[in-house]
Amino acid sequence: MKRQYDMLVIGGGPGGALAAKTAADKGLSVCLVEKRPAIGVPVRCAEGIGKELLTDFIPPDPKWIATEIERAELVAPDDFSMLLEPKMAGSEVGYVLDRKVFDRELVWKAAEAGAETYVKARATAPIMRNGAVAGAVIEQHGKTYEVNAKITIAADGIESKFAKWAGIDTTVPLREIETCAQYLMTGIDIDAQMTSFYLGNEVAPAGYVWIFPKGKGLANVGIGIGGGKSGAGHRAKDYLDRFVARKFPNGKSIELIVGGVSVCKPLSCTVADNMLIVGDAARISDPITGGGIYNALYTGRLAAETAIAALEKGDTRKAALMPYDTTWRSSPMGKALERNYAVKEVFVGLSDEKLNAIVHSISKINLEEFSTLTLITELIKANPSLLLELKHLKAFL
Amino acid sequence: MLNIRRDICGYCGACVSVCPEGALELVDAFLTVDTACINCGICEKVCPLGALEVVKE
Structure with a gap:
């Protein structure tokens, strides 16, 4: 492990892997650390x-x-x-x-692109310089390394601590x-x-x-x-x-x-000086389905692309990284998260009687497109009364 | 204090994400709690397996 990289990625899930691969493809020096001894296990996913x-x-x-x-x-x-x-x-x-194989494949691709990868290597604290993240303290095999980086990607999943250590409230x-x-x-x-x-x-x-x-x-x-x-x-x-x-x-x-x-709203801001937060660590999972693989892949890649552009301009402060935050929020994925959060808030309050009535209203849906949105739209078409409860959702549908 | 039943814990990290004090930490295959813990019991509730118990002193 070197003392200095362009980019340090905390976590070897899909978000971290895509960030590392995207940055390494562009020739950046990248270090990816995964605290587990193996990529992809234990599985934490319905897949x-x-x-x-x-x-x-x-x-x-x-x-x-x-x-x-x-x-x-x-x-x-x-x-x-x-x-x-x-x-x-x-x-x-x-x-x-098969996430065990999938995750391993993604990190392998990052390694092939030139990223250094370390397993059973855990970030235990951010390195803070003038109030900004400047890398992380990494522990591996009983040794402690100070790894400095121009950009740090927090991709440490649901049990994320890195962003919290850096002063961002990530509590769900x-x-x-x-x-x-x-x-x-x-x-x-x-x-x-x-x-x-x-x-x-x-x-x-x-x-x-x-x-x-x-x-x-x-x-x-x-x-x-x-x-x-x-x-x-x-x-x-x-x-x-x-x-x-x-x-x-x-x-x-x-x-x-x-x-x-x-199944909360994503973090109110997913960037800080020299740091971007991706995937589950940024609470960017779907509030209805709980799905988060695509969200992690998408935000991981976008975070790296934003970081590359910022590094080229020599400015990695929060304002220079904000395009990451605004881009994912206004993307179809970001819009779907916003809509599905509102739908979830209604659905978790429904009685079994109401759920029965909704499902009974249709026995078969032939979907043009297989998505949560088409399902919700069809369910509402068959249950006009639902619209009363989903009034404030009209704007999304 | 918070008692972590390591024989029950599935080290999934669900408790870490809801801890308001950042007192829990998932170190690879085991969970740790530090002195920031305020015995609020949120982690005890959320655990899918029932591995955490707030013990009255």
């Missing part, structure tokens, strides 16, 4: 992503695609199921990834985190091309249960519940165990995955 969202960053590769998804079902609290299918049957709409409110548990289950009777989402206050209060297939009889079966609903005897794992006992009594678990997903 689903829309097909068109990935192609922008990396060509699809069977190595890290577990399954191609062709349809989805939304299951009401009373077990009534609504099918969501694209108009053209047989066309896949999404992927369930309890009611705005989804606390999650998931089993990778085998020997279960599922449609391997369909994802399932179960709604309801008994099943998953202020959240949902998902079944994301990873092969024949194999799936991520997981749950997220609102943090405000969690407590002794009624935690994410308790709800998941109840669901699994009812739905897959003979299934076998071969992996337990836990994690938190923020």
Whole structure:
């Protein structure tokens, strides 16, 4: 590890990897540190992503695609199921990834582009100079390194501390985190091309249960519940165990995955002097779905592009990095986050009766485009009364 | 004080993100708590596995 780099990236997830690759491609000296001993593990993800969202960053590769998804079902609290299918049957709409392989591939690409990568290397404090971030103290194998950098990218995920140490409040409110548990289950009777989402206050209060297939009889079966609903005897794992006992009594678990997903608004500002915050660390995950892979890839790359331009001009102060913040906020992704936050705020308050009525109103939706927006639009078309509750959403739809 | 049940903890970091004092830290595969902890109990609630308990002294 050298003492000085153009860019220091804290965290080797998709956001950090894209930032490191983008900067290294342009010839910057880049150091990426990952506190875990391996990239991609332990998995902290349900691994689903829309097909068109990935192609922008990396060509699809069977190595890290577990399954191609062709349809989805939304299951009401009373077990009534609504099918969501694209108009053209047989066309896949999404992927369930193998994040262990996917994340490793992304960091490998960053390394190939010229970035230095260090594992089991943890940032323990920012180096602050005149109130600005100037790198980080890195601990690896019992040694401490002072790594100076012109730009630091905080890509340290949901358990992010780096930005907080640098003086930015990143605390997620309890009611705005989804606390999650998931089993990778085998020997279960599922449609391997369909994802399932179960709604309801008994099943998953202020959240949902998902079944994301990873092969024949194999799936991520997981749950997220609102943090405000969690407590002794009624935690994410308790709800998941109840669901699994009812739905897959003979299934076998071969992996337990836990994690938190923020469903709050993103940080009010995602840049500081010499620092950019990306992905989950910036709380840029989707408030409805909890999805964050694309958001991390997109903000990771954008952060690096902004940093490159700033370095060329020799000014990496907050104002010079602001184009990153304003660009992602006004992007389709940023707009979707804003809209989905407002929709989420309404949906988490709905009773099971209301959820039943909404799902019953349509038994099948043929989607032109497989997205949360088209789903919401169709649901509202079939439930004009919803518009009353979503009045303030009209502007978004 | 906050008792961390390492035999239960899945070291996912959900608690770290909601800690208002920044007292929790996920060091690779284990969680630590420092003196900034105010025993507010938010982490105890959020834990998906029930690994954290505020112990009355």
